[in-house]
Amino acid sequence: MFVATSKDPAADFKVKGFIEGIPSTIDPCVFVDDDGQPYIYTSGAGKGGWGCKLKKDDWSKLDGEMKPMSGFVDFHEAPWVFKYKGKYYMTHSDNHRSNLGGNQLVYAMSDNPLGPWKHCGVYMHPHGEETAHGSIVQFKGKWYAFYHTANYSGTGSLRSVCFDAIDFNPDGTLQVVRNWGTPKGGKSPEISLTKTTKIEAEDFNNGGSHYAYYKRPAEGDIKIETKNGATFLSHMKRKEWVRYSIDVKETGRYAITKKTGRYAITCMVSQNRSGGSFQLAIDGTFVRADKIKVNSATDKWETIEILNIELQPGEHYIEWRSQDGDLNLDWISIAASVNKVPGIIEAEDYDDNGYKFKSGQMGSHKKYRRDQGVAISASKNIIHISNTSNGDWLNYSFDAEAGTYDIKVYAATPKNGRFSLSLQTENGIRYKGICRHS
Structure with missing residues (x-):
C-alpha cells in the first residue's frame, strides 16, 4: 500500500512512499487517537482485520508488526475505526450472502485500538445489492453513518454514497440506523400467530424515496391505481421496492394442529408482461435465496404464499422488491404458517x-x-x-x-x-x- 499527501483534500496528491510490512489485503483505514498516535487497519478475503501503529512522523512506515486482531464474528471486509467516550469501535461488513440481500454492517468494541474486540451486532441492515461498506464520523456534535447503496444503478458494483444520523444507547452500543421510514398512520400493524393481518400495498411507510420506497427516476414517482374496485401499486419495474413496518407480538410454538411457530406471508400480485419475479425481505434479508416467480397470465391477479418465515417479537419491516418484469402489488397478508x-x-x-x-x-x-x-x-x-x-x-x-x-x-x-x-x-x-x- 502507498501513502499520498496533498495540501488540498480533493486534488494534487503526490505519492510519498510504499508501506512495507502490510500483508496482501484491501480497504485500508487510518485512525488517529487522542494522543496523536496513528493506526492502520486492513482486511480481505473474508477474514478478520489486521492492525498496527504507524510512525507518528512518517505514515509510510509501520511502528511495529502488522498482526491479525481477535474477537470478531463473521468479518468480511471494510474496516473502519473511531472512538466514542473512551471506547474504540471497529465497524465492518459481514459475510451475509448477496442472494440474501447483501452484507450487513456490524461492529465490535474494545478498550484498546488494536483489540481484542467484542462483537456487538448489526447496526445497518442489508441494502439489497451485494456488498456494504460504511464509516461513522462526528460532525458539528452529531454522529453520522456513511454507506453506499445501488438504488440508482441496480448493480452492486455501481454505488451511490448515502448518509444518515446514528445514535448511541446509554451503554455506548449503537442503535440500528433507521433507513426504512416510519409506519403510515404512525403505528405499525400488529402481527400475531392467532390472526391474519392484511396490509394494503398503497399503505407503505412514510419517509419518501430511498427510505419508504424506491422508484427509478425515469419511471417518475411511485404509481397508485384503482381498477375494478381494487387500489394497488402499479408498474413496479426491475429493482424498485416498497417497505412496510410491522410489530410482531409473538413467535415460537403454536398449539393448534397443522400450524407452526412461523409465519406465512401472502402477496397479491399481477404482471403487465410475462417473466415477472420479486423478492421479499425482512429487515433487508431476503426470505428466499431465489427469485419468486409470477406465473399468472398478464392482467390476472395471483396470490403467492411464502411459508415458514421466522419473525422475532418486536419492530421489523417488510420489503417487497420487484426483480424482473412489470408488476402490480395489491396487498400483503401475514398469518401463522401451515x-x-x-x-x-x-x-x-x-x-x-x-x-x-x-x-x-x-x-x-x-x-x-x-x-x-x-x-x-x-x-x-x-x-x-x-x-x-x-x-x-x-x-x-x-x-x-x-x-x-x-x-x-x-x-x-x-x-x-x-x-x-x-x-x-x-x-x-x-x-x-x-x-x-x-
Whole structure:
C-alpha cells in the first residue's frame, strides 16, 4: 500500500512512499487517537482485520508488526475505526450472502485500538445489492453513518454514497440506523400467530424515496391505481421496492394442529408482461435465496404464499422488491404458517398440544424425560431436534394435495440407530416402517 499527501483534500496528491510490512489485503483505514498516535487497519478475503501503529512522523512506515486482531464474528471486509467516550469501535461488513440481500454492517468494541474486540451486532441492515461498506464520523456534535447503496444503478458494483444520523444507547452500543421510514398512520400493524393481518400495498411507510420506497427516476414517482374496485401499486419495474413496518407480538410454538411457530406471508400480485419475479425481505434479508416467480397470465391477479418465515417479537419491516418484469402489488397478508405437502416440514415444527402425565392422555409429542421437554438445538446454522431416546416420538400434521409422494427424512443417528416412520390419514394408518440411517 502507498501513502499520498496533498495540501488540498480533493486534488494534487503526490505519492510519498510504499508501506512495507502490510500483508496482501484491501480497504485500508487510518485512525488517529487522542494522543496523536496513528493506526492502520486492513482486511480481505473474508477474514478478520489486521492492525498496527504507524510512525507518528512518517505514515509510510509501520511502528511495529502488522498482526491479525481477535474477537470478531463473521468479518468480511471494510474496516473502519473511531472512538466514542473512551471506547474504540471497529465497524465492518459481514459475510451475509448477496442472494440474501447483501452484507450487513456490524461492529465490535474494545478498550484498546488494536483489540481484542467484542462483537456487538448489526447496526445497518442489508441494502439489497451485494456488498456494504460504511464509516461513522462526528460532525458539528452529531454522529453520522456513511454507506453506499445501488438504488440508482441496480448493480452492486455501481454505488451511490448515502448518509444518515446514528445514535448511541446509554451503554455506548449503537442503535440500528433507521433507513426504512416510519409506519403510515404512525403505528405499525400488529402481527400475531392467532390472526391474519392484511396490509394494503398503497399503505407503505412514510419517509419518501430511498427510505419508504424506491422508484427509478425515469419511471417518475411511485404509481397508485384503482381498477375494478381494487387500489394497488402499479408498474413496479426491475429493482424498485416498497417497505412496510410491522410489530410482531409473538413467535415460537403454536398449539393448534397443522400450524407452526412461523409465519406465512401472502402477496397479491399481477404482471403487465410475462417473466415477472420479486423478492421479499425482512429487515433487508431476503426470505428466499431465489427469485419468486409470477406465473399468472398478464392482467390476472395471483396470490403467492411464502411459508415458514421466522419473525422475532418486536419492530421489523417488510420489503417487497420487484426483480424482473412489470408488476402490480395489491396487498400483503401475514398469518401463522401451515405445513403443506409437497414441501419441507421442519423437524422443530411438530404439533404442540403437550403431554399430560397425570391423566395419561397423549398429546402430539412424548416428553424425552419427565423433567424436560423436546430438545431443539442448532448446529452450523441448522435448527434440529436432538437428544432423543428410545421410545420418543413426534407428530406432524399437514395439508396435502392428492398424489403419490416420496418421503425423505434428513436425520443423523449414532451406532447404527434406527427410527420408525408412519403416515396416517383420517381413515387410519396407511404406512408404517422402520428406517435406518445410511
